[in-house]
Amino acid sequence: xxxxxxxxxxxxxxxxxxxxxxxxxxxxxxxxxxxxxxxxxxxxxxxxxxxxxxxxxxxxxxxxxxxxxxxxxxxxxxxxxxxxxxxxxxxxxxxxxxxxxxxxxxxxxxxxxxxxxxxxxxxxxxxxxxxxxxxxxxxxxxxxxxxxxxxxxxxxxxxxxxxxxxxxxxxxxxxxxxxxxxxxxxxxxxxxxxxxxxxxxxxxxxxxxxxxxxxxxxxxxxxxxxxxxxxxxxxxxxxxxxxxxxxxxxxxxxxxxxxxxxxxxxxxxxxxxxxxxxxxxxxxxxxxxxxxxxxxxxxxxxxxxxxxxxxxxxxxxxxxxxxxxxxxxxxxxxxxxxxxxxxxxxxxxxxxxxxxxxxxxxxxxxxxxxx
Ligand code: GLU
Numbered sequence: 001x002x003x004x005x006x007x008x009x010x011x012x013x014x015x016x017x018x019x020x021x022x023x024x025x026x027x028x029x030x031x032x033x034x035x036x037x038x039x040x041x042x043x044x045x046x047x048x049x050x051x052x053x054x055x056x057x058x059x060x061x062x063x064x065x066x067x068x069x070x071x072x073x074x075x076x077x078x079x080x081x082x083x084x085x086x087x088x089x090x091x092x093x094x095x096x097x098x099x100x101x102x103x104x105x106x107x108x109x110x111x112x113x114x115x116x117x118x119x120x121x122x123x124x125x126x127x128x129x130x131x132x133x134x135x136x137x138x139x140x141x142x143x144x145x146x147x148x149x150x151x152x153x154x155x156x157x158x159x160x161x162x163x164x165x166x167x168x169x170x171x172x173x174x175x176x177x178x179x180x181x182x183x184x185x186x187x188x189x190x191x192x193x194x195x196x197x198x199x200x201x202x203x204x205x206x207x208x209x210x211x212x213x214x215x216x217x218x219x220x221x222x223x224x225x226x227x228x229x230x231x232x233x234x235x236x237x238x239x240x241x242x243x244x245x246x247x248x249x250x251x252x253x254x255x256x257x258x259x260x261x262x263x264x265x266x267x268x269x270x271x272x273x274x275x276x277x278x279x280x281x282x283x284x285x286x287x288x289x290x291x292x293x294x295x296x297x298x299x300x301x302x303x304x305x306x307x308x309x310x311x312x313x314x315x316x317x318x319x320x321x322x323x324x325x326x327x328x329x330x331x332x333x334x335x336x337x338x339x340x341x342x343x344x345x346x347x348x349x350x351x352x353x354x355x356x357x358x359x360x361x362x363x364x365x366x367x368x369x370x371x
Contacts, residue, residue: 002194002195002258003235003237003258003260004251005043005048005169005247005250005251006251007168008043008048008168008169009047009048009049009168010048010049010050010051010130010165010166010167010168010169011043011048011049011050011051011167011168011169011170011171012050012051012052012053012158012161012162012165012167012169012170012171012234013036013040013050013051013052013053013171013173013247014052014053014054014055014154014155014157014158014170014171014172014173014225015036015052015053015054015055015056015173015241016055016056016154016173016174016175016241017055017056017058017059018175019032019173019175019241019242020032020033020054020055020056020088020091021056021059021060026059026060026062026063026064027060027087028056028060028087028088028091030091030095032242032244033091033092033095034095034098035243035244035245035246036095036173036241036245036246036247037095037096037098037099037101038099038245039245039246039247039248040052040096040099040101040135040247041099041100041101042248043247044101044133044135049130050135051126051130051135051136051138051161051165051167052092052135052136052137052138053137053138053139053154053157053158053161054088054092054137054138054139054154055139055154056084056088056139057080057081057084057085057087057088057139057142058072058077058080058081058084058142059084060083060084060087060088061079061080061081061082061083061084061087062080062084064083065079065080065083067080074146074147077142078142078143078144078145079143081142081143082143085107085139085142085143088139089103089105089137092105092137093105096135096137101133101134101135102132102133102134102135103134103135103137104129104134104135104136104137105136105137105138105139106122106125106126106136106137106138107138107139107140107141108122108138108139108140108141108157108161109140109141109144109145109150109151110145110150110151113157113160113161113163113164115314116314116315116331117312117313117314119164119314120313120314120331120333120367122164123164123165124359124364126161126164126165127165138157138158138161139154139157140152140154140157153221155172155221155222155224155225156221156224156225156228158170158172158225159224159225159226159227159228159229159234159236160228162228162229162232162234162236163228163229163231163232163234166232166233166234166266166269166366167234168233168234168235168261169234169235169236169237170225170229170234170235170236170237171236171237171239171247171250172222172225172236172237172238172239173239173240173241173246173247174222174238174239174240174241175240175241175242176219176238176240177192177238177239177240177254177255177256177257178192178193178194178238178239178255178256178257179192179193179196179203179206179219179222179223179238179257180192180193180206181193181206182206182208183208183219192255192257193206193257194255194256194257194258195257195258195260196226196257196258196259196260197260198230198260198262199223199226199227199230199259203223203226204223206219206223207219207220207222207223208220222238226259229259229261230259230260230261230262230265231262231265231268232261232262232265232266232268232269233261233262233263233264233265233266233267233268234261234265235258235259235260235261236258236259236261237250237256237257237258237259238256238257238259239254239256239257240254240255240256270369273316273329273330273331273367273368273369274329274369274371277315277316277329278316279309279316279317279318279329280309280310280311280312280315280316280317280336281307281308281309281310281311281315281317281318281332281336282307282308282309282317282318282319282320283299283304283306283307283308283317283318283319283320283332283339283343283362283363284304284305284306284307284308284320284321284322284324285299285303285304285305285319285320285321285322285327286303286304286305286322287321287322288303289302289303289304290303290321290327293319293327293328293368293370294370296365297365298360298361298362298363298364298365298368299319299328299330299361299362299363299368300347300360300361300362301339301342301343301344301345301346301347301350301362302344302345302346304339304342304343304344304362305322305343305344306343307336307339307340307343308336309336310336311332311335311336312332312335312336313332313333313334313335314331314332315331315332316329316330316331316332317329317330317331317332317363319363319368326371327370327371328363328368328369328370328371329368329369329371330363330364330367330368330369331363331364331367331368332362332363333359333361333362333363333364333367334358334359334362338354338358339362341353341354342354342358342362347360
């Protein structure tokens, strides 16, 4: 059965440079942006949370800086991104404002999605923005990223964002309407594949060789994105982006390729928290807090009676009942020192106690597994 966006809750949309940047004028394509932001507005009106991952920074600045060679050196890319990102952000801000939405820019590096502490930071910011009804527009922080610490392509960045935010769909808007058995531009016998139920070696082999020149995408990075997204339980779709209302077109049944999210994907992260991390400490909580956790709540400091061990934000900790029984495990949102200070207190008091406002919960429910 073909999946559909109709039940979507949270969607990441990845938009490539070729879509957003007009090759003749080297400026953002305002008319196309108006169409895609109209699509985003209609998703938002249905209560869907939308996160955009947009390329285009480097490409928007190349001509202005006379960087016209096929391949740019790393320093040139960094400089071009610094110039182009401002234009890109402005284009998104204006286009989203025109449909009544507020754009919020985030520039991420690989470490922001790999390092557990920074991951929590990026995720908390994105959650807050979504809660405020904003549309986060993300790009790689190309101006500070070096070769070793670069994603280099936004397909994988978008997949990491989808994984981090537990999005149910990742839409890759592309210059091709999906995956073919071979590159259809070179092989007339290539056959379009509408549905990929699971990633296999055979599917990977269809990715072919990386594209020449500057272009960082191509089918290979899209398949790498599919591995990340589907493993996290997120369904991914590759669809043609060039038309006027590309997301609506997907909803109306345009030709594309769906990669089904692995059914066990949703629980993979929780299994990882429960089974593969060594707890660095523990939080003993009262009975009211245990009942709240059982109802699916986050762990708030008001219910914490004692803090043991030494841990940093992002470390795994055990959650114990007053009798010392392990009831849950999660990733701490505070260090042991700060958790001890706010234990038993309400969020209104955090600032006075810690000197900063901090987050309301000590373990967010997405980072918590009941045992
Ligand atoms: N981050 C790059 C940019 O904005 C694009 C990376 C990609 O094309 O995937 O220019």
